[in-house]
Amino acid sequence: xxxxxxxxxxxxTGGTDAMARAFRARFGGDPEGVWQAPGRVNLIGEHxxxxxxxxxxxxxxxxxxxxxARRTDGRxxxxxxxxxxxxxxxxxxxxxxxxxxxxxxxAAVVWALREAGHEVGGADLYVDSDVPVxxxxxxxxxxxxxxxxxxxxxxxxxxxxxxLALLAQxxxxxxxxxxxxxMDQMAxxxxxxxAALFLDTRDxxxxxxxxxxxxxxLLLLVVDTQVKHxxxxxxxxxxxxxxxxxxxxxxxxxxxxLEPSGLEAALARLPEPGLRPLTRHVVTENARxxxxxxxxxxGDPRGIGPLLTEGHASLRDDxxxxxxxxxxVVAVANRAGALGARMxxxxxxxSVVVLAELGDxxxxxxxxxxxxxxxxxxxxRTFTAVPSEGARRLG
Ligand code: GLA
Numbered sequence: 001x002x003x004x005x006x007x008x009x010x011x012x013t014g015g016t017d018a019m020a021r022a023f024r025a026r027f028g029g030d031p032e033g034v035w036q037a038p039g040r041v042n043l044i045g046e047h048x049x050x051x052x053x054x055x056x057x058x059x060x061x062x063x064x065x066x067x068x069a070r071r072t073d074g075r076x077x078x079x080x081x082x083x084x085x086x087x088x089x090x091x092x093x094x095x096x097x098x099x100x101x102x103x104x105x106x107a108a109v110v111w112a113l114r115e116a117g118h119e120v121g122g123a124d125l126y127v128d129s130d131v132p133v134x135x136x137x138x139x140x141x142x143x144x145x146x147x148x149x150x151x152x153x154x155x156x157x158x159x160x161x162x163x164l165a166l167l168a169q170x171x172x173x174x175x176x177x178x179x180x181x182x183m184d185q186m187a188x189x190x191x192x193x194x195a196a197l198f199l200d201t202r203d204x205x206x207x208x209x210x211x212x213x214x215x216x217x218l219l220l221l222v223v224d225t226q227v228k229h230x231x232x233x234x235x236x237x238x239x240x241x242x243x244x245x246x247x248x249x250x251x252x253x254x255x256x257x258l259e260p261s262g263l264e265a266a267l268a269r270l271p272e273p274g275l276r277p278l279t280r281h282v283v284t285e286n287a288r289x290x291x292x293x294x295x296x297x298x299g300d301p302r303g304i305g306p307l308l309t310e311g312h313a314s315l316r317d318d319x320x321x322x323x324x325x326x327x328x329v330v331a332v333a334n335r336a337g338a339l340g341a342r343m344x345x346x347x348x349x350x351s352v353v354v355l356a357e358l359g360d361x362x363x364x365x366x367x368x369x370x371x372x373x374x375x376x377x378x379x380x381r382t383f384t385a386v387p388s389e390g391a392r393r394l395g
Pocket of ligand 1: 046180
């Protein structure tokens, strides 16, 4: 049962001409331009970003494209190739909670721009995306960054890419109501082709870490389990609140400040036992990110495999955000010869990243597909993650 889709960029969405044609068919006029921002997969550094910690994501070839033109009547009209119904938002009454469905993300970006003091008006937007939705691969960050960059260019705002990421995070936190960290938006905005982004979320200092896995005879598989468990949103907010409480109780401004050498003593000082595993995950995960970066810098990509699997165990046992489907992918992939594997993104479903020798990828994908079939689960979707470019104008 071959399930490995190894296509790389450009993905299913149309080129600029096709985007312009589709825009004209919906709105009757020409777009002023076409912008694109990718989804991401995180190599390691999970649930560290809202603890001021380290992350190492890469951009996927899967991306969201937006053809846009300004309007002068204060209305935001959005059509998507993936949505049956278009949406129209009156920007005069734009407050959190006033927009439902996927249009919440473009509306959130306009809201965040206005909050930041930019006097931006309405627009017509045509959106096309091949970033899997609900797969933990940051489809919402891709949409926010593509719309944000379009607005920045159309209104001459000159937003730098990290500013764009912060704006998109503000949109998501303040308008869409998702208390996420900054990793997804920074990855979508700032990643470079052929590299992973080593990001310090405390000050947004970042370095592109070359990731030419093919040259080393390796590849990175993404296995999208195609499940998203209901508790995902509430549990994310709970984990975040737990980490912030642990930091406060330890007299720190964020758990990032705790080094592995001080971990045991800190755990012993924490009065609430329930906060100990959360704290241990964040501290050990930050250390794993730094170790992975050192190994990649030293030209030893195979060496990172065990750290990926350790990271998964920590997310499963200490942070408690994995689930039966992601645990099974990790176990089966490793048994089938993977060098390492871990869930990626927020958890409770979503995707797993698997590091494998090139020649083993099909066998691993097949073993995972067979294991899902044996459980009676819907087949997972597996593809190769080629580190791709961040947000940009296409035409
Ligand atoms: C989601 C959030 C990110 C990050 C990850 C977990 O993707 O949007 O900010 O917290 O979960 O690492």
